[in-house]
Structures are given as C-alpha cells and as structure tokens.
Amino acid sequence: MHYPEPISKLIxxxxxxxxxxxxxxxxxxxxxxxxxxxxxxxxxxxxxxxxRKLTHCSVCGHITDKDPxxxxxxxxxxxxxxxxVQDPKDxxxxxxxxxFSGLYHVLHGAISPVDxxxxxxxxxxxxxKRLQDETVQELILATNPNIEGEATSMYISxxxxxxxxxxxxxxxxxxxxGDLEYADEITLSKAMExxxxx
Amino acid sequence: MHYPEPISKLIxxxxxxxxxxxxxxxxxxxxxxxxxxxxxxxxxxxxxxxxRKLTHCSVCGHITDKDPxxxxxxxxxxxxxxxxVQDPKDxxxxxxxxxFSGLYHVLHGAISPVDxxxxxxxxxxxxxKRLQDETVQELILATNPNIEGEATSMYISxxxxxxxxxxxxxxxxxxxxGDLEYADEITLSKAMExxxxx
Numbered sequence: 001m002h003y004p005e006p007i008s009k010l011i012x013x014x015x016x017x018x019x020x021x022x023x024x025x026x027x028x029x030x031x032x033x034x035x036x037x038x039x040x041x042x043x044x045x046x047x048x049x050x051x052r053k054l055t056h057c058s059v060c061g062h063i064t065d066k067d068p069x070x071x072x073x074x075x076x077x078x079x080x081x082x083x084x085v086q087d088p089k090d091x092x093x094x095x096x097x098x099x100f101s102g103l104y105h106v107l108h109g110a111i112s113p114v115d116x117x118x119x120x121x122x123x124x125x126x127x128x129k130r131l132q133d134e135t136v137q138e139l140i141l142a143t144n145p146n147i148e149g150e151a152t153s154m155y156i157s158x159x160x161x162x163x164x165x166x167x168x169x170x171x172x173x174x175x176x177x178g179d180l181e182y183a184d185e186i187t188l189s190k191a192m193e194x195x196x197x198x
Numbered sequence: 199m200h201y202p203e204p205i206s207k208l209i210x211x212x213x214x215x216x217x218x219x220x221x222x223x224x225x226x227x228x229x230x231x232x233x234x235x236x237x238x239x240x241x242x243x244x245x246x247x248x249x250r251k252l253t254h255c256s257v258c259g260h261i262t263d264k265d266p267x268x269x270x271x272x273x274x275x276x277x278x279x280x281x282x283v284q285d286p287k288d289x290x291x292x293x294x295x296x297x298f299s300g301l302y303h304v305l306h307g308a309i310s311p312v313d314x315x316x317x318x319x320x321x322x323x324x325x326x327k328r329l330q331d332e333t334v335q336e337l338i339l340a341t342n343p344n345i346e347g348e349a350t351s352m353y354i355s356x357x358x359x360x361x362x363x364x365x366x367x368x369x370x371x372x373x374x375x376g377d378l379e380y381a382d383e384i385t386l387s388k389a390m391e392x393x394x395x396x
Binding site: 003004005006007009010012013016017018019024026027028029030031032033035037039040041042043044045046047048049050051052053054063064065069070088089092 | 201202203204205207208210211214215216217222224225226227228229230231233235237238239240241242243244245246247248249250251252261262263267268286287290
C-alpha cells in the first residue's frame with residue numbers, strides 16, 4: 001500500500017529540498033499533519049509569497065521586496081564604498097557583522113570556466129556602470145576564498161584598476177577560534193603572508 | 199539589517215519543523231527562492247491539502263483521504279485479524295513488509311502515566327467495539343517495544359482476554375543485520391527468552 005495521495009505529494013515536495021532524504025521527508029510530512037491548521041496555511045502562504053514577492057534590487061542585485069532595496073535606499077550608508085559579493089546570503093552574513101556601512105554589489109555567481117560560467121554570466125557589467133559616476137572611492141572584493149572567487153576578484157580588479165578606484169580584497173588567514181594544528185597549508189601560508197606588525 | 203519580510207517569514211515557518219535549526223531554515227528558504235515557481239506553488243498546495251484533506255479512518259484510525267480507509271474497505275483482506283499499532287506511521291511500516299493481510303487498529307498513542315496519558319486518551323474503546331461482532335479471531339499487539347508500549351499491550355490484553363479472542367504480541371529479539379556484541383542486555387535477554395527450536 002502507498003501513502004494516501006495528499007501526504008505522498010507533500011513527501012515529494014519535501015524531498016525536493018536540499019539535504020532532506022526520503023525518511024526525513026516522511027517525518028516532516030507527518031509533523032505537518034499534526035501542526036495547527038493556521039500554521040500550515042501560513043507556511044503555504046509564506047512559501048508562495050517568498051517566491052512571488054521577492055525580486056533582485058535593480059541597483060545592487062540583493063534580494064528584496066521593494067526596489068531599490070533597503071540598503072541601497074538608505075541615505076545614511078556610505079555611498080563611496082561598494083563591497084562585491086557572490087550571493088545575497090553573503091550580504092546577509094556581512095550585515096550580521098554590523099560593522100560595514102557601505103553599499104553592496106551582488107554578482108550572482110563567480111567566474112568558473114569548468115562550469116561554463118564566464119564574466120558575462122555574472123553581474124560585472126552592472127558593477128562597472130555603478131562605478132562611472134565617481135562617487136565610489138573603494139571597491140572591496142569579498143568573493144569566496146576559493147578558485148572561482150579568486151579568479152572573479154582578479155578579473156574585476158584588472159577591469160577596474162585603470163579607473164583609479166581603490167581596490168581591496170578581504171584578508172585570508174586563520175579563522176578566529178580555529179586551531180593552527182588543523183589549518184590547511186594554503187590557509188596557513190596566506191596567514192603568514194598577510195601577517196601584520198603589532 | 200534583517201531579511202526582507204517575505205523570506206524571514208518563510209525562514210520562521212521552516213524553523214517550526216522538527217530537526218530544522220535556524221541555519222538550515224535559511225538554506226531551505228533561499229533554495230525555495232531558486233526553485234521553479236510551479237514547484238513552489240505545488241509545495242504550498244500540497245501542504246494545505248495534506249492538512250485539510252486527510253482525516254482519520256472512522257474504523258481503524260489510520261490517516262486517509264477517504265472514509266473508511268483503503269485497508270478497511272478492501273474486501274480481500276483478512277477480516278479476522280487486527281494488528282494494533284500506536285501510530286499511522288506504524289501501519290505504513292507494516293504495509294511496507296507486504297506480508298500482513300489483516301486489518302489494523304491505530305491507538306494514536308500509548309498509555310503513559312508520566313505524561314498523563316491514560317487508557318481513555320487513546321483509542322482503546324473503539325478497539326473493544328470492533329471486537330464485539332465476533333469476526334475477529336486474533337489480535338496482534340504491535341505497540342512499541344518500550345515501557346509505554348508494553349504497558350499498553352498489557353492493558354489491552356487484560357481487557358480482551360475474557361472474550362476468548364487469541365492475543366499475540368510481536369516478538370522481541372535481535373534486529374536482523376544487527377550485531378550481538380552491540381545488543382543491549384534487555385534485548386539480548388528477550389532474544390534468549392524467545393528462542394525457538396530449529
């Protein structure tokens with residue numbers, strides 16, 4: 001025998017999510033059956049609203065429910081610094097830090113020849129357009145510290161260099177709370193290379 | 199800064215599910231943003247349908263989208279045996295075995311004085327009613343092999359004994375594929391106690 005259709009469909013939906021296998025999907029679906037009806041209705045509505053109401057900010061590319069996004073339209077933020085990241089989640093990670101008050105630019109990816117992703121597939125052209133009006137004085141490249149992220153940073157850095165805008169790359173080194181013993185050679189070598197006088 | 203409202207609401211909904219912490223909820227919510235719109239709409243619809251369309255079978259208490267459920271209304275099944283389980287998920291586990299062709303009775307819980315759950319809180323009265331018309335010849339008690347499940351089995355067994363219906367309890371012992379070395383003492387003692395001649 002199979003599950004009654006309504007629940008087997010729900011199990012299928014859960015299975016499509018990342019990291020959720022068939023057993024977890026069954027557990028979640030049965031949990032939903034025991035949830036309050038209002039909570040389930042909210043859940044369904046939240047799913048559809050998140051998908052429908054959220055767009056990308058036409059200025060920075062961050063996800064938002066109004067355009068331009070709350071960061072781009074916030075006059076108190078420093079308009080002279082743009083931090084370039086790969087993903088909207090990176091903006092959120094940066095904002096969690098509560099120390100950066102400049103603007104962002106979300107590339108939506110990184111250059112990766114292996115996966116067939118070239119500079120024209122990520123939002124580099126939009127970034128260059130934003131640099132034209134001369135308010136921006138520093139570009140912080142905060143792409144991921146891996147091959148694709150480095151390549152993307154190098155590419156953007158070469159393109160922007162001629163404009164005279166200051167270009168910086170976030171530091172590589174040991175994560176705080178980490179253990180030197182377990183650090184990989186490349187991280188350690190970057191940490192040595194980036195050492196600073198105390 | 200916070201997440202845009204539609205996504206923070208979706209994150210909240212995911213966080214309510216069991217085993218899903220704040221970080222996983224964020225990951226799932228962002229995954230939903232990148233899903234095809236149709237899949238998201240289906241997901242939302244499946245959630246609401248599962249909650250709204252599924253009820254409990256008025257005969258056996260299993261979850262179903264029609265009443266009586268497909269098992270109770272299947273004339274090919276052996277009407278003389280009822281297997282008593284705690285939860286609809288147990289019915290599904292049993293059916294997966296494809297060997298039992300009798301009927302089920304779902305108690306929706308087990309007697310647990312510690313949690314304040316007495317016999318009147320689970321569906322024992324309904325079970326007794328089903329036993330009155332004399333078609334049932336065997337009652338298989340398949341409650342969980344733990345204190346609550348054992349107590350429930352004992353309780354039902356004592357109630358039903360006077361009617362003369364055969365009452366059996368599923369076997370305790372080593373799980374197939376298990377390792378004797380890692381078996382706990384109680385399981386091992388049950389396995390010895392239940393040994394059979396070859």
